[in-house]
Amino acid sequence: MAPVCVLVGAPGSGKTTVGRALAELLGVEFRDTDLDIEATVGKPISEIFIDEGEAHFRTLERAAVATALATTAGVLALGGGAVLAEETRSALVGHTVVHLSVELPDAVRRVGLGAGRPLLAVNPRATLKYLLEQRRPHYAAVATATVVTDGRTPEQLAVEVAALLPS
Structure with a gap:
């Protein structure tokens, strides 16, 4: 069993929102590893x-x-920092991985003041800028495709991602 698509990207790129829309479009389950962790541990990240x-x-x-x-046969969204681990990057080889790319202005607008996002608790804009710069090469390295999310709706993005998936 393998996911039909794995979504990676920075905070605010739309992994969860687009992932849900994509799963609905494809008629498959949606899974988010951040939600899995919260369910396992019993508290928010x-x-x-x-x-x-x-x-x-x-x-x-x-x-x-x-x-x-x-264990996932549907759409899988990874946490924004998951690709920092070499173990995870290696595990993604052979999967269809779509990088949802977002630029700083849209990311800031989407995450707001970082409520519930621990890495963004202090100076969200500067932190997001740093995270984008630090992680972008890792997203690019694991991605089989990149979709720019700026100024687009989750539904538009889901359709574009679906068109990129192998038949």
Whole structure:
């Protein structure tokens, strides 16, 4: 079993929103590894960061991604930082991975002041700028396709991503 599509991208790129729209369009399940982690641990990611730290969260994330890649037949959205782990990048080889690319102005507009996003708690705009610069090469390295999300609706993006998927 393998996902029909794995979505990667920065915070605010639309992974969850577009992922849900894409899954609905394709008639398949939608899965988000961030939601998997929250369900497993029983608390929001922001609390995991506060209580156990980012390193612990990243360990949980690597395990969640590995499980989801092996057990998901639908659309899978990964957390924005999942691609930082070499283990995850290696696990994505052979999968259809779509990078939802977003530029800073749209990302800032979409995430607002970073409520519920622990890495964006302090100075969200500067942090987003840094995250975009740091992670963009990793997204590009794992992606089989890139879709620019700026100024577009989730439904438009779902249609474009669906057209990129192997038949």
